[in-house]
């Protein structure tokens with residue numbers, strides 16, 4: 477804590493994800509309050525970076541105005557590449573113009589407290605390490621499956637960011653050389669198969685051959701189904717939905733096996749949609765077992781993340797608190 481940071485200071489955490497902006501206040505003990513979730517659709521349309529920046533500044537100002545304790549710092553998690561040294565968001569899907577704005581500087585000027593920008597999956601990883609299922613675990617991989625597939629890597633008890641902060645992009649590991657083009661410019665990345673959108677796409681393709689699934693009812697009534705509908709159908713025992721979740725887990729498990737062989741991990745944490753975790757976890761572990769050294773696999777425990785969708789906000793708050801020390 478800096479000499480100016482009072483002991484009762486609280487920290488603002490913001491988590492920008494594909495569909496929502498979540499925000500909240502963390503106190504020194506990690507308690508979350510003032511939690512707020514606003515819808516947001518930057519994956520669907522090309523949002524102006526300036527508009528997004530202004531929205532984040534507004535949310536922060538509104539939350540801070542409600543505080544009855546001093547603000548000690550601000551942390552924000554972004555779904556893209558954040559340069560850890562310059563604190564610039566350098567690449568974000570569908571909001572490329574955000575990279576032209578020094579939003580970090582604007583936050584520092586507006587609030588006059590330490591401000592930390594981080595990849596949002598890294599922020600969630602920090603929360604799981606501090607308050608979730610990976611407490612006191614030295615070497616683990618946190619994998620989050622949702623609108624993208626992201627990961628946070630902790631080795632020797634420290635979040636590993638690589639040279640500039642771009643490490644952990646597990647969703648862009650290559651699993652199919654002939655696969656679909658990916659938003660990153662490559663082809664056949666894990667995300668082109670296992671992101672929520674692509675799970676829906678693959679399920680549609682499969683439904684053309686298999687009309688027995690409850691999901692074919694959506695098509696009959698000319699309605700779209702979502703990733704959440706597939707998860708619900710799988711929980712209700714629908715064979716096709718179960719198959720799709722299982723196959724998705726197997727693709728992720730292939731990549732996780734590589735990580736286990738490479739890093740001799742002691743834990744893999746599966747995060748993302750809370751209802752999907754119990755479906756994906758066994759499939760990921762099965763495939764990882766098939767494809768990694770038995771000795772390395774037996775060192776590795778597989779768990780579902782204990783924190784839910786508030787993890788990114790809590791992690792951003794923790795990072796802000798660490799920056800204020």
Ligand SMILES: [Zn+2]
Pocket residue numbers: 647648649658659660661662663665667
């Ligand atoms: Zn990619």
